[in-house]
Amino acid sequence: xxxxxxxxxxxxxxxxxxxxxxxxxxxxxxxxxxxxxxxxxxxxxxxxxxxxxxxxxxxxxxxxxxxxxxxxxxxxxxxxxxxxxxxxxxxxxxxxxxxxxxxxxxxxxxxxxxxxxxxxxxxxxxxxxxxxxxxxxxxxxxxxxxxxxxxxxxxxxxxxxxxxxxxxxxxxxxxxxxxxxxxxxxxxxxxxxxxxxxxxxxxxxxxxxxxxxxxxxxxxxxxxxxxxxxxxxxxxxxxxxxxxxxxxxxx
Amino acid sequence: xxxxxxxxxxxxxxxxxxxxxxxxxxxxxxxxxxxxxxxxxxxxxxxxxxxxxxxxxxxxxxxxxxxxxxxxxxxxxxxxxxxxxxxxxxxxxxxxxxxxxxxxxxxxxxxxxxxxxxxxxxxxxxxxxxxxxxxxxxxxxxxxxxxxxxxxxxxxxxxxxxxxxxxxxxxxxxxxxxxxxxxxxx
Numbered sequence: 001x002x003x004x005x006x007x008x009x010x011x012x013x014x015x016x017x018x019x020x021x022x023x024x025x026x027x028x029x030x031x032x033x034x035x036x037x038x039x040x041x042x043x044x045x046x047x048x049x050x051x052x053x054x055x056x057x058x059x060x061x062x063x064x065x066x067x068x069x070x071x072x073x074x075x076x077x078x079x080x081x082x083x084x085x086x087x088x089x090x091x092x093x094x095x096x097x098x099x100x101x102x103x104x105x106x107x108x109x110x111x112x113x114x115x116x117x118x119x120x121x122x123x124x125x126x127x128x129x130x131x132x133x134x135x136x137x138x139x140x141x142x143x144x145x146x147x148x149x150x151x152x153x154x155x156x157x158x159x160x161x162x163x164x165x166x167x168x169x170x171x172x173x174x175x176x177x178x179x180x181x182x183x184x185x186x187x188x189x190x191x192x193x194x195x196x197x198x199x200x201x202x203x204x205x206x207x208x209x210x211x212x213x214x215x216x217x218x219x220x221x222x223x224x225x226x227x228x229x230x231x232x233x234x235x236x237x238x239x240x241x242x243x244x245x246x247x248x249x250x251x
Numbered sequence: 252x253x254x255x256x257x258x259x260x261x262x263x264x265x266x267x268x269x270x271x272x273x274x275x276x277x278x279x280x281x282x283x284x285x286x287x288x289x290x291x292x293x294x295x296x297x298x299x300x301x302x303x304x305x306x307x308x309x310x311x312x313x314x315x316x317x318x319x320x321x322x323x324x325x326x327x328x329x330x331x332x333x334x335x336x337x338x339x340x341x342x343x344x345x346x347x348x349x350x351x352x353x354x355x356x357x358x359x360x361x362x363x364x365x366x367x368x369x370x371x372x373x374x375x376x377x378x379x380x381x382x383x384x385x386x387x388x389x390x391x392x393x394x395x396x397x398x399x400x401x402x403x404x405x406x407x408x409x410x411x412x413x414x415x416x417x418x419x420x421x422x423x424x425x426x427x428x429x430x431x432x433x434x435x436x437x
Contacts, residue, residue, distance in 0.1 A: 056333060083339035093334035096431050097353045107338035110348050141431025152334075159338060 007032040007194055008163050013052050013062035015045070022048045024218040025062070030163065030196065035189040037205035038198045040215035041241065046198040047090075049215070050165045053196070054078075054085045066162060083111060086156030086164040090171050092148040094140040100151045101127060101136035104158045112159070126154035130184045146177030150184055157188075164188075166197040202242055206230070214238035252313065253320030253354075254346060267317070274314035279375050282307045287379045304376035304383070312369050316362060323358035324350060356432045363420040367413045374409075384408060 008030040015023040022045040030036060038046045051057035053064050055071065055078050064071040071081045095103050105123035108114040114122070127133045130150040140148055149169055156164050166185065170178040182204050189195055189208045199205060205212055206226040214222040214237065222238050229235045252270070255263045274282070287303045327350050335345035374385035388405040392398055 054337060056337060079339045079341055082337055087334075087337040089330065089334065089337075091330060093328075093330035095331060095334065095349050097349075097356065097429055106348060107340065110344055111339045139430040141429075155338065 005032045006030065007067060008053070008196075009065040010049075010053065011063045011065070013049065013059045013064070015048055015052055015057065015059050022218050023052065023059070026215075026218070026220055027062075028213065028220065028223075030194060032162075032194055033192045034210045035193075035195045035197065035208055036211045036213060037209040038196065038213050038215055039200065039202070039205060039238070039241070040221075044215045045218045046215050047167050050087070050167050050196060050198055053163075053165060054082050054087060056087070079111070083107075083159045084162045086159060086161035088149070088152050088156055088164060088166045088169050090168040092140070092145070092152045092172075094143075094148055094152055094155070096140050099137050099139055100132060100143070100154075103140070103151055104155045107155070108158055123154070123158060126158045127151070129157065129187075130154045131180075144177060145173045146180045149173065149177075149181045153181075153184055153188075163194045163196065166195060166199070168198050168200070170199065170201060212238075214241070252317035253324055254351075256317065256321050257324045258342065258346065270310075271314045271317060274311045275318075279307070279311065279372055280378055282311060283376065283379050300376070300379045300381045303379060304373070304381040308369055308372055308376070311372075312365055315368075316365055319358050319361045319365070320354060322361075323354040326357050327353045353432070356427060356429065359420070359424050359427075363417065363424070366416045366420060370412060370416065371409065 006029050010029075011027050013023050013026045014021070026045075026049055028036075038049070040046060048057055052059040052062075053071070055064075055074075059072065062072070066081055066084060069081070071078070071085075074081060094100075095106065098106060101120065101123045104126050105114075105116075105119040108119040108122060109116055112119075124133060124136060127136055130153050132147060132150050132154060135143060135147060135151070140151075143151065153164075153169075169185070170181050173181060178201065182201060185195070185197070185204070186208050197205075197209070206229065209226055211223060212226055212229050213220045214235065216237065222235050224232060224235060229238060252267050256267050256271075259267070277285070283304065286307050287300065291298050291303060331349050331353065332345055335349040336342070340348065373381075373383050376383050377385045377389070380386065384405055388401055392401050395401070
């Protein structure tokens with residue numbers, strides 16, 4: 001793995017829904033192996049930004065580059081890019097009619113054209129990674145939220161993506177389930193996976209992220225390392241935002 | 252047709268809409284006469300009444316069933332399509348491997364209505380002289396002048412056919428049942 005290689009470049013992304021300008025020109029680079037956490041108030045375009053990266057939402061303006069190739073304006077090859085950009089959703093979106101292992105292998109077989117036997121092995125490997133191997137034959141309706149989310153992480157991992165986008169992966173989970181999912185994500189980050197994570201879990205952001213971006217009103221307002229977030233004056237607005245937790249906790 | 256109506260481009264949706272509107276808008280009897288006396292002869296085709304009956308019942312059934320499926324497809328949550336696209340499936344692959352397998356399970360109970368519907372509607376083909384169950388029955392009645400017992404036998408045969416068909420559909424429903432879909436939930 002080459003260090004300092006820029007794997008993902010996002011340039012000047014704009015997106016409006018009707019009159020509402022959700023993203024007002026967002027740009028950043030991601031190096032291979034980096035974990036970047038996006039935090040900020042709801043409705044500031046964090047999720048939209050992630051969706052603009054794999055074009056689940058079409059940006060109005062700006063470009064996204066994966067390595068040297070442009071993802072935006074890629075026409076039909078967008079399906080190839082999406083294989084290299086995994087995505088994990090707040091509500092899991094597991095395929096409800098398929099067992100856990102089938103959820104992980106279906107794209108390998110139908111999209112990659114892998115042989116079913118090979119795909120099954122790979123799928124079980126990925127499930128093992130997230131500690132869900134024993135649940136391989138269960139349907140999504142039979143899994144807890146945390147288990148379902150871990151399966152959906154395995155589904156994203158199976159494609160060997162260059163980057164995984166996490167869109168509030170733990171927001172639908174209680175604290176205990178949140179922990180089991182965050183542990184899996186931490187393991188991935190330490191193993192060198194490149195990850196973009198939209199989250200409200202400050203503990204996770206501070207301990208795992210290489211960089212934290214504070215977004216507000218469709219822009220990246222403040223950014224830096226977790227240490228800078230704690231001490232540096234440039235993170236003033238962000239600390240205010242986080243500080244609201246402490247006030248409720250009676251600090 | 253249902254897939255076209257949900258995911259198709261505007262002209263596709265329009266054409267399917269017209270088809271559905273036509274075949275659901277007219278009584279079976281009117282459709283049968285229209286095709287038997289008008290459309291098929293008008294096209295210069297001399298087809299047996301049997302074929303006309305099958306065509307009309309088939310197309311009419313398709314119109315009704317397409318709406319059952321449209322409802323079923325629309326009931327599959329949007330997230331399923333988003334997730335399928337996010338792993339790199341094309342729209343067609345997503346529909347085929349993710350949306351339709353779920354939609355079929357939702358559609359089946361409503362869909363199974365169509366079997367007895369079409370079966371019993373077939374008796375109307377009597378009117379254009381198709382040799383179906385009801386035509387046969389009437390012939391026997393007029394030959395023997397026994398009425399009630401023979402009509403009862405006819406009814407019995409309809410009920411048997413329906414019963415058998417419904418059993419099969421029920422078995423299929425059971426067979427493809429999955430936790431999280433319909434009554435079989437954990």
